Amino acid sequence: MFNTFSAMLLAGTVLVAAPVMAQEITVWDWKSGDPAAAAYYEKAKTDFEAAHSGVTIKYVMQPLDQYYTLLGTALSSNAGPDLFLMNGGAQAKARIPALLKLNDKVADLEKTVVGWPEFTGADGGIYAIPLSIQGFVIYYNKKLYKDAGLDPENPPKTWADLTKVCAAIKAKGAVPCFSMGNKEGYGAEFWFSEMAANQWTAQQQQDFADGKLKWSSPQVKAILQSWVDANKAGWFQDGPNSTTKFMDEYESFMRGEAANTIGLISDVAHWKQFDDFLGADNDGVFRMPSPTVAADKKEGDPMLPVSGGIGYGINKASANADLALEFARELASPAPMQIFFSDTGAIASNTGVDTTKVESQAAKSILGWLKTYGVPTAHANATAKELEEWHRQSQLLLNGDATVDAAAARMDAVQADARK
Structure with a gap:
């Protein structure tokens, strides 16, 4: 015992x-x-x-x-x-x-x-x-649209519409059409994916992700050209390459110093933050159109870049x-x-998250679009080396220190090296 x-x-x-x-x-x-x-x-x-x-x-x-x-x-x-x-x-x-x-x-x-x-x-x-699920949309200041003689409840659906909006904002002279921050090159990332969402077919999106669609292809060069053209048309404020995207660009938009901004749908610089600063009734949102529309897309019904x-x-x-x-x-x-x-x-x-009780009209629009309008976020399917070089080339393009052809050729070389 x-x-x-x-x-x-x-x-x-x-x-x-x-x-x-x-x-x-x-x-x-x-x-x-x-x-x-x-x-x-x-x-x-x-x-x-x-x-x-x-x-x-x-x-x-x-x-x-x-x-x-x-x-x-x-x-x-x-x-x-x-x-x-x-x-x-x-x-x-x-x-x-x-x-x-x-x-x-x-x-x-x-x-x-x-x-x-x-x-x-x-x-x-x-x-x-x-x-989270991330994506890009255009947020706009309804008051600034109204001040420029635009219908704040009828945002642009085509590139022609957007061109008219920016012309009206520019003519008013109070603010630029877009707040743009490209000091780190992030503004160019967002622009790239917004354009690809409507200008590329589903197959071209996949080819780019696989490294088969070259930067010197007509489909990609068209995006680079639109970046240059928008800047030359005076759509952006002075000095986008010296403006940080997070958060100088967005703080400027929230202060009412620009009519539009390419924002996120999650995390920061998104519907909730803009509702809080601009007022929910003044915070508008639309899907960005592009200069050309791919064969499998519909003019006047733009798609939305969405990804993990x-x-x-x-x-x-x-x-x-x-x-x-x-x-x-x-x-x-x-x-x-x-x-x-x-x-x-x-x-x-x-x-399993319940989104049915959200009151924001901007959020309701975005949540509804996710069901049918989502396409790949093109820049997320580039390699890290390509993105780093695109940051640099995008700044050279805005400064006029590189041509579209030269930038595309350099990007081709980086793409080939990154995917060896």
Whole structure:
């Protein structure tokens, strides 16, 4: 009996002496410090830590303009975070070598979460869990339209319509037609995808994604030419190459210093933010037309570039990869995602989020368009090297320091090198 009691006591001692090991999951992003997203991040953290005794979530917010440089340095030195946020498309795909392949780990999520293609590699592997759906639309200031003698309830549907709008805004002389920020080259990214949405067929979109449609092709050069022509026509304010897109361009628009801006449908510079600053009744939205219309598109009924927006990937070198994956799933789950939509205005990737109670007319329009008007976001299907060079070439084009032919030739060379 003594031996039995001693054995039980020893077992109890062992159990007491082996508490749950504390584990810290480090999460990098550029959003967790945003007050609008605070409740979303706190909800995911609180719920996860409550369900995982001894686990602590540590958010590390990095500056957006340095984010990918800092991330690359950390990953290359094996000091990277367990989990990190990425933009879908080129930025996510450029980091596939550092990411854990998730296919067999997210099969159940594919039924309720959308936006996967922008986080899928050429091998068919899924490398991140999407949080949002992203896209581009034109937001416009209804008061400025009215001041210029335009009908604020009848926004442009064709390129001819848009040309007339910009002519009227320019004639009024109070503000430019578009607020444009291209200091980092992002303005050119948005313009590129807006034009491709209507000027390219579905096959041409796929050919560009596959690297088969060259920048020197007539279809791509037409977009470069439209970028130059819009600037020459005086559609943009002075100095777009010295104006940051995030947030100088958008702050200018919100102050009423431009009639239009190419904005997002999620995260920032979108319907919720513009409703708050301009007033919901003054915040208009339309799908951007283009100079020409592809054979499989319809004149006067423009399409909308849409893609997986942002998502979290797991560092395959992480010692806590399994827990990091579980937390990525938590971040994309319905309860936090509902807060994400309600508080930030992001169009959530989780289809279980209820959007029926939204009151914004701009949001209602966008949510309705997503059902039938979505096409690929062309620039997201370029390589990271192409985007970096397009940033540079777009600035040269606006400055008049490069011709369309020269820019296209340089882009061809970068495209060929990037896809070797």
